[in-house]
Amino acid sequence: MPPGNFSPFQAKVIVAYVRSLAEVARADSTNGLASRGEVLFDGKGDCLDCHRIGNSGSRLGPDLTDIGSVRTAAGLERSILEPEAEVLPQNRLIRVIPKSGQPITGRLLNQDTFSVQLIDRDNKLLSVPRSGIKEVMFLESSIMPSYRDKFNMQELQDMVSYLVSLKGIKPQ
Ligand code: HEC
Incomplete structure:
Protein backbone atom coordinates (compact mmCIF):
# COMPACT_ATOMS: atom_id res chain seq x y z
CA MET A 1 0.00 0.00 0.00
CA PRO A 2 1.53 3.36 -0.94
CA PRO A 3 2.05 5.42 2.21
CA GLY A 4 0.73 8.94 2.75
CA ASN A 5 -1.98 8.96 0.12
CA PHE A 6 -4.87 9.32 2.54
CA SER A 7 -6.12 12.46 4.23
CA PRO A 8 -6.53 12.08 8.00
CA PHE A 9 -10.28 11.95 7.44
CA GLN A 10 -10.01 9.14 4.89
CA ALA A 11 -7.64 7.28 7.19
CA LYS A 12 -10.19 7.48 10.01
CA VAL A 13 -12.94 6.18 7.79
CA ILE A 14 -10.78 3.25 6.72
CA VAL A 15 -9.82 2.39 10.30
CA ALA A 16 -13.49 2.50 11.33
CA TYR A 17 -14.38 0.23 8.42
CA VAL A 18 -11.69 -2.34 9.22
CA ARG A 19 -12.78 -2.32 12.88
CA SER A 20 -16.39 -2.92 11.94
CA LEU A 21 -15.32 -5.93 9.85
CA ALA A 22 -13.49 -7.33 12.86
CA GLU A 23 -16.58 -6.83 15.01
CA VAL A 24 -18.81 -8.65 12.56
CA ALA A 25 -16.34 -11.54 12.50
CA ARG A 26 -16.19 -11.53 16.30
CA ALA A 27 -19.97 -11.54 16.61
CA ASP A 28 -20.10 -15.15 15.54
CA SER A 29 -16.87 -16.65 16.71
CA THR A 30 -15.78 -17.27 20.27
CA ASN A 31 -12.66 -18.64 21.87
CA GLY A 32 -14.47 -20.61 24.52
CA LEU A 33 -15.37 -24.22 25.02
CA ALA A 34 -19.13 -24.87 25.14
CA SER A 35 -18.81 -27.96 27.35
CA ARG A 36 -17.01 -25.94 30.05
CA GLY A 37 -19.66 -23.24 29.70
CA GLU A 38 -22.38 -25.80 30.33
CA VAL A 39 -20.72 -26.79 33.61
CA LEU A 40 -20.56 -23.13 34.66
CA PHE A 41 -24.20 -22.64 33.73
CA ASP A 42 -25.37 -25.27 36.21
CA GLY A 43 -22.59 -24.62 38.74
CA LYS A 44 -20.71 -21.43 39.53
CA GLY A 45 -23.03 -19.22 37.47
CA ASP A 46 -26.27 -20.46 39.11
CA CYS A 47 -27.97 -19.54 35.84
CA LEU A 48 -30.52 -22.36 36.27
CA ASP A 49 -31.90 -20.53 39.32
CA CYS A 50 -33.56 -18.13 36.89
CA HIS A 51 -33.29 -19.63 33.39
CA ARG A 52 -34.53 -22.71 31.66
CA ILE A 53 -32.86 -24.85 29.00
CA GLY A 54 -34.93 -27.71 27.58
CA ASN A 55 -36.64 -29.35 30.52
CA SER A 56 -34.55 -28.07 33.40
CA GLY A 57 -34.25 -24.83 35.28
CA SER A 58 -36.53 -22.01 36.39
CA ARG A 59 -39.22 -20.15 34.48
CA LEU A 60 -38.55 -16.81 36.17
CA GLY A 61 -36.15 -15.46 33.54
CA PRO A 62 -36.29 -16.00 29.78
CA ASP A 63 -36.02 -19.56 28.42
CA LEU A 64 -32.58 -19.88 26.78
CA THR A 65 -33.21 -23.13 24.88
CA ASP A 66 -32.65 -21.50 21.49
CA ILE A 67 -30.90 -18.29 22.50
CA GLY A 68 -28.01 -19.17 20.13
CA SER A 69 -30.28 -18.75 17.13
CA VAL A 70 -31.57 -15.32 18.11
CA ARG A 71 -28.56 -13.52 19.63
CA THR A 72 -24.94 -13.04 18.54
CA ALA A 73 -21.91 -13.89 20.67
CA ALA A 74 -21.22 -10.17 21.22
CA GLY A 75 -24.81 -9.55 22.31
CA LEU A 76 -24.75 -12.52 24.69
CA GLU A 77 -21.49 -11.38 26.23
CA ARG A 78 -23.10 -8.01 26.88
CA SER A 79 -26.13 -9.65 28.54
CA ILE A 80 -23.81 -11.44 30.97
CA LEU A 81 -21.60 -8.45 31.77
CA GLU A 82 -24.22 -5.71 31.72
CA PRO A 83 -27.71 -7.15 32.25
CA GLU A 84 -28.96 -3.61 32.79
CA ALA A 85 -27.89 -2.41 29.35
CA GLU A 86 -30.82 -3.85 27.50
CA VAL A 87 -33.93 -5.56 28.86
CA LEU A 88 -36.24 -6.71 26.07
CA PRO A 89 -39.85 -5.63 26.71
CA LEU A 139 -39.59 -3.37 36.76
CA GLU A 140 -37.28 -0.93 35.01
CA SER A 141 -34.12 -2.61 36.25
CA SER A 142 -32.83 -6.15 35.84
CA ILE A 143 -32.69 -8.63 38.71
CA MET A 144 -29.94 -10.56 36.88
CA PRO A 145 -26.55 -9.99 38.54
CA SER A 146 -23.59 -8.85 36.43
CA TYR A 147 -20.92 -11.54 36.07
CA ARG A 148 -18.14 -9.03 35.43
CA ASP A 149 -16.45 -9.82 38.74
CA LYS A 150 -17.57 -13.42 39.03
CA PHE A 151 -16.22 -14.89 35.77
CA ASN A 152 -12.68 -14.53 34.50
CA MET A 153 -12.05 -13.97 30.79
CA GLN A 154 -11.88 -17.69 29.98
CA GLU A 155 -15.05 -18.48 31.89
CA LEU A 156 -16.84 -15.66 30.10
CA GLN A 157 -15.75 -17.01 26.70
CA ASP A 158 -16.80 -20.55 27.68
CA MET A 159 -20.21 -19.31 28.78
CA VAL A 160 -20.73 -17.37 25.54
CA SER A 161 -19.70 -20.43 23.47
CA TYR A 162 -22.21 -22.54 25.34
CA LEU A 163 -25.03 -20.02 24.82
CA VAL A 164 -24.17 -19.67 21.11
CA SER A 165 -24.47 -23.47 20.81
CA LEU A 166 -28.06 -23.47 22.14
CA LYS A 167 -30.16 -23.68 19.02
CA GLY A 168 -33.21 -25.61 20.17
CA ILE A 169 -33.80 -28.79 22.13
CA LYS A 170 -31.08 -31.37 21.66
CA PRO A 171 -32.23 -34.55 19.94
CA GLN A 172 -32.27 -37.29 22.60
C1 HEC B 1 -31.51 -13.83 39.62
C2 HEC B 1 -31.97 -14.37 38.36
C3 HEC B 1 -30.98 -14.53 37.21
C4 HEC B 1 -29.75 -15.17 37.20
C5 HEC B 1 -29.03 -15.82 38.38
C6 HEC B 1 -29.29 -15.12 35.83
N1 HEC B 1 -30.19 -14.46 35.05
FE1 HEC B 1 -30.02 -14.10 33.04
N2 HEC B 1 -31.73 -12.99 33.09
C7 HEC B 1 -32.58 -12.89 34.17
C8 HEC B 1 -33.75 -12.08 33.79
C9 HEC B 1 -34.93 -11.73 34.69
C10 HEC B 1 -33.55 -11.72 32.44
C11 HEC B 1 -34.50 -10.89 31.58
C12 HEC B 1 -34.03 -9.51 31.30
C13 HEC B 1 -33.32 -8.85 32.43
O1 HEC B 1 -33.93 -8.61 33.49
O2 HEC B 1 -32.11 -8.59 32.29
C14 HEC B 1 -32.27 -12.31 32.03
C15 HEC B 1 -31.72 -12.19 30.75
C16 HEC B 1 -30.67 -12.97 30.27
C17 HEC B 1 -30.25 -13.04 28.90
C18 HEC B 1 -30.87 -12.28 27.73
C19 HEC B 1 -32.03 -13.12 27.20
C20 HEC B 1 -32.63 -12.63 25.92
O3 HEC B 1 -33.79 -13.03 25.63
O4 HEC B 1 -31.99 -11.88 25.19
C21 HEC B 1 -29.20 -13.92 28.84
C22 HEC B 1 -28.41 -14.34 27.62
C23 HEC B 1 -28.97 -14.39 30.19
N3 HEC B 1 -29.89 -13.80 31.04
C24 HEC B 1 -27.98 -15.32 30.54
C25 HEC B 1 -27.69 -15.67 31.85
C26 HEC B 1 -26.57 -16.51 32.22
C27 HEC B 1 -25.59 -17.14 31.25
C28 HEC B 1 -26.58 -16.62 33.59
C29 HEC B 1 -25.59 -17.31 34.48
C30 HEC B 1 -24.20 -17.01 34.23
C31 HEC B 1 -27.73 -15.84 34.07
N4 HEC B 1 -28.37 -15.30 32.98
C32 HEC B 1 -28.09 -15.70 35.40
C33 HEC B 1 -32.39 -13.42 35.42
C34 HEC B 1 -31.25 -14.09 35.84
Whole structure:
Protein backbone atom coordinates (compact mmCIF):
# COMPACT_ATOMS: atom_id res chain seq x y z
CA MET A 1 0.00 0.00 0.00
CA PRO A 2 1.53 3.36 -0.94
CA PRO A 3 2.05 5.42 2.21
CA GLY A 4 0.73 8.94 2.75
CA ASN A 5 -1.98 8.96 0.12
CA PHE A 6 -4.87 9.32 2.54
CA SER A 7 -6.12 12.46 4.23
CA PRO A 8 -6.53 12.08 8.00
CA PHE A 9 -10.28 11.95 7.44
CA GLN A 10 -10.01 9.14 4.89
CA ALA A 11 -7.64 7.28 7.19
CA LYS A 12 -10.19 7.48 10.01
CA VAL A 13 -12.94 6.18 7.79
CA ILE A 14 -10.78 3.25 6.72
CA VAL A 15 -9.82 2.39 10.30
CA ALA A 16 -13.49 2.50 11.33
CA TYR A 17 -14.38 0.23 8.42
CA VAL A 18 -11.69 -2.34 9.22
CA ARG A 19 -12.78 -2.32 12.88
CA SER A 20 -16.39 -2.92 11.94
CA LEU A 21 -15.32 -5.93 9.85
CA ALA A 22 -13.49 -7.33 12.86
CA GLU A 23 -16.58 -6.83 15.01
CA VAL A 24 -18.81 -8.65 12.56
CA ALA A 25 -16.34 -11.54 12.50
CA ARG A 26 -16.19 -11.53 16.30
CA ALA A 27 -19.97 -11.54 16.61
CA ASP A 28 -20.10 -15.15 15.54
CA SER A 29 -16.87 -16.65 16.71
CA THR A 30 -15.78 -17.27 20.27
CA ASN A 31 -12.66 -18.64 21.87
CA GLY A 32 -14.47 -20.61 24.52
CA LEU A 33 -15.37 -24.22 25.02
CA ALA A 34 -19.13 -24.87 25.14
CA SER A 35 -18.81 -27.96 27.35
CA ARG A 36 -17.01 -25.94 30.05
CA GLY A 37 -19.66 -23.24 29.70
CA GLU A 38 -22.38 -25.80 30.33
CA VAL A 39 -20.72 -26.79 33.61
CA LEU A 40 -20.56 -23.13 34.66
CA PHE A 41 -24.20 -22.64 33.73
CA ASP A 42 -25.37 -25.27 36.21
CA GLY A 43 -22.59 -24.62 38.74
CA LYS A 44 -20.71 -21.43 39.53
CA GLY A 45 -23.03 -19.22 37.47
CA ASP A 46 -26.27 -20.46 39.11
CA CYS A 47 -27.97 -19.54 35.84
CA LEU A 48 -30.52 -22.36 36.27
CA ASP A 49 -31.90 -20.53 39.32
CA CYS A 50 -33.56 -18.13 36.89
CA HIS A 51 -33.29 -19.63 33.39
CA ARG A 52 -34.53 -22.71 31.66
CA ILE A 53 -32.86 -24.85 29.00
CA GLY A 54 -34.93 -27.71 27.58
CA ASN A 55 -36.64 -29.35 30.52
CA SER A 56 -34.55 -28.07 33.40
CA GLY A 57 -34.25 -24.83 35.28
CA SER A 58 -36.53 -22.01 36.39
CA ARG A 59 -39.22 -20.15 34.48
CA LEU A 60 -38.55 -16.81 36.17
CA GLY A 61 -36.15 -15.46 33.54
CA PRO A 62 -36.29 -16.00 29.78
CA ASP A 63 -36.02 -19.56 28.42
CA LEU A 64 -32.58 -19.88 26.78
CA THR A 65 -33.21 -23.13 24.88
CA ASP A 66 -32.65 -21.50 21.49
CA ILE A 67 -30.90 -18.29 22.50
CA GLY A 68 -28.01 -19.17 20.13
CA SER A 69 -30.28 -18.75 17.13
CA VAL A 70 -31.57 -15.32 18.11
CA ARG A 71 -28.56 -13.52 19.63
CA THR A 72 -24.94 -13.04 18.54
CA ALA A 73 -21.91 -13.89 20.67
CA ALA A 74 -21.22 -10.17 21.22
CA GLY A 75 -24.81 -9.55 22.31
CA LEU A 76 -24.75 -12.52 24.69
CA GLU A 77 -21.49 -11.38 26.23
CA ARG A 78 -23.10 -8.01 26.88
CA SER A 79 -26.13 -9.65 28.54
CA ILE A 80 -23.81 -11.44 30.97
CA LEU A 81 -21.60 -8.45 31.77
CA GLU A 82 -24.22 -5.71 31.72
CA PRO A 83 -27.71 -7.15 32.25
CA GLU A 84 -28.96 -3.61 32.79
CA ALA A 85 -27.89 -2.41 29.35
CA GLU A 86 -30.82 -3.85 27.50
CA VAL A 87 -33.93 -5.56 28.86
CA LEU A 88 -36.24 -6.71 26.07
CA PRO A 89 -39.85 -5.63 26.71
CA GLN A 90 -41.06 -9.24 26.75
CA ASN A 91 -38.44 -10.07 29.39
CA ARG A 92 -39.35 -7.38 31.88
CA LEU A 93 -40.47 -8.66 35.24
CA ILE A 94 -43.42 -7.29 37.17
CA ARG A 95 -43.91 -6.31 40.78
CA VAL A 96 -47.26 -6.82 42.42
CA ILE A 97 -47.92 -4.67 45.49
CA PRO A 98 -50.69 -6.29 47.52
CA LYS A 99 -53.02 -4.27 49.76
CA SER A 100 -51.38 -6.03 52.68
CA GLY A 101 -48.16 -8.03 52.86
CA GLN A 102 -44.90 -8.11 50.92
CA PRO A 103 -44.54 -7.11 47.24
CA ILE A 104 -44.09 -10.06 44.84
CA THR A 105 -41.60 -9.95 41.96
CA GLY A 106 -41.95 -12.31 39.04
CA ARG A 107 -42.64 -12.99 35.40
CA LEU A 108 -46.11 -12.09 34.16
CA LEU A 109 -47.88 -15.10 32.64
CA ASN A 110 -51.39 -13.82 32.22
CA GLN A 111 -53.85 -11.31 33.57
CA ASP A 112 -57.59 -10.82 33.37
CA THR A 113 -60.28 -8.84 35.14
CA PHE A 114 -60.11 -11.03 38.22
CA SER A 115 -56.49 -11.97 38.74
CA VAL A 116 -52.82 -11.59 37.81
CA GLN A 117 -50.85 -14.80 37.28
CA LEU A 118 -47.11 -14.87 37.66
CA ILE A 119 -44.09 -17.08 38.31
CA ASP A 120 -42.38 -15.88 41.47
CA ARG A 121 -38.70 -15.98 42.44
CA ASP A 122 -39.08 -19.49 43.83
CA ASN A 123 -40.41 -20.63 40.43
CA LYS A 124 -43.91 -21.02 41.90
CA LEU A 125 -47.04 -20.21 39.90
CA LEU A 126 -49.15 -17.65 41.75
CA SER A 127 -52.57 -16.28 40.98
CA VAL A 128 -53.23 -13.06 42.87
CA PRO A 129 -56.84 -11.83 42.99
CA ARG A 130 -57.20 -8.25 41.71
CA SER A 131 -59.31 -7.39 44.77
CA GLY A 132 -56.20 -7.84 46.94
CA ILE A 133 -53.85 -5.82 44.72
CA LYS A 134 -52.90 -2.20 45.29
CA GLU A 135 -50.62 -1.80 42.26
CA VAL A 136 -48.90 -3.75 39.46
CA MET A 137 -45.80 -2.29 37.81
CA PHE A 138 -43.12 -3.37 35.37
CA LEU A 139 -39.59 -3.37 36.76
CA GLU A 140 -37.28 -0.93 35.01
CA SER A 141 -34.12 -2.61 36.25
CA SER A 142 -32.83 -6.15 35.84
CA ILE A 143 -32.69 -8.63 38.71
CA MET A 144 -29.94 -10.56 36.88
CA PRO A 145 -26.55 -9.99 38.54
CA SER A 146 -23.59 -8.85 36.43
CA TYR A 147 -20.92 -11.54 36.07
CA ARG A 148 -18.14 -9.03 35.43
CA ASP A 149 -16.45 -9.82 38.74
CA LYS A 150 -17.57 -13.42 39.03
CA PHE A 151 -16.22 -14.89 35.77
CA ASN A 152 -12.68 -14.53 34.50
CA MET A 153 -12.05 -13.97 30.79
CA GLN A 154 -11.88 -17.69 29.98
CA GLU A 155 -15.05 -18.48 31.89
CA LEU A 156 -16.84 -15.66 30.10
CA GLN A 157 -15.75 -17.01 26.70
CA ASP A 158 -16.80 -20.55 27.68
CA MET A 159 -20.21 -19.31 28.78
CA VAL A 160 -20.73 -17.37 25.54
CA SER A 161 -19.70 -20.43 23.47
CA TYR A 162 -22.21 -22.54 25.34
CA LEU A 163 -25.03 -20.02 24.82
CA VAL A 164 -24.17 -19.67 21.11
CA SER A 165 -24.47 -23.47 20.81
CA LEU A 166 -28.06 -23.47 22.14
CA LYS A 167 -30.16 -23.68 19.02
CA GLY A 168 -33.21 -25.61 20.17
CA ILE A 169 -33.80 -28.79 22.13
CA LYS A 170 -31.08 -31.37 21.66
CA PRO A 171 -32.23 -34.55 19.94
CA GLN A 172 -32.27 -37.29 22.60
C1 HEC B 1 -31.51 -13.83 39.62
C2 HEC B 1 -31.97 -14.37 38.36
C3 HEC B 1 -30.98 -14.53 37.21
C4 HEC B 1 -29.75 -15.17 37.20
C5 HEC B 1 -29.03 -15.82 38.38
C6 HEC B 1 -29.29 -15.12 35.83
N1 HEC B 1 -30.19 -14.46 35.05
FE1 HEC B 1 -30.02 -14.10 33.04
N2 HEC B 1 -31.73 -12.99 33.09
C7 HEC B 1 -32.58 -12.89 34.17
C8 HEC B 1 -33.75 -12.08 33.79
C9 HEC B 1 -34.93 -11.73 34.69
C10 HEC B 1 -33.55 -11.72 32.44
C11 HEC B 1 -34.50 -10.89 31.58
C12 HEC B 1 -34.03 -9.51 31.30
C13 HEC B 1 -33.32 -8.85 32.43
O1 HEC B 1 -33.93 -8.61 33.49
O2 HEC B 1 -32.11 -8.59 32.29
C14 HEC B 1 -32.27 -12.31 32.03
C15 HEC B 1 -31.72 -12.19 30.75
C16 HEC B 1 -30.67 -12.97 30.27
C17 HEC B 1 -30.25 -13.04 28.90
C18 HEC B 1 -30.87 -12.28 27.73
C19 HEC B 1 -32.03 -13.12 27.20
C20 HEC B 1 -32.63 -12.63 25.92
O3 HEC B 1 -33.79 -13.03 25.63
O4 HEC B 1 -31.99 -11.88 25.19
C21 HEC B 1 -29.20 -13.92 28.84
C22 HEC B 1 -28.41 -14.34 27.62
C23 HEC B 1 -28.97 -14.39 30.19
N3 HEC B 1 -29.89 -13.80 31.04
C24 HEC B 1 -27.98 -15.32 30.54
C25 HEC B 1 -27.69 -15.67 31.85
C26 HEC B 1 -26.57 -16.51 32.22
C27 HEC B 1 -25.59 -17.14 31.25
C28 HEC B 1 -26.58 -16.62 33.59
C29 HEC B 1 -25.59 -17.31 34.48
C30 HEC B 1 -24.20 -17.01 34.23
C31 HEC B 1 -27.73 -15.84 34.07
N4 HEC B 1 -28.37 -15.30 32.98
C32 HEC B 1 -28.09 -15.70 35.40
C33 HEC B 1 -32.39 -13.42 35.42
C34 HEC B 1 -31.25 -14.09 35.84
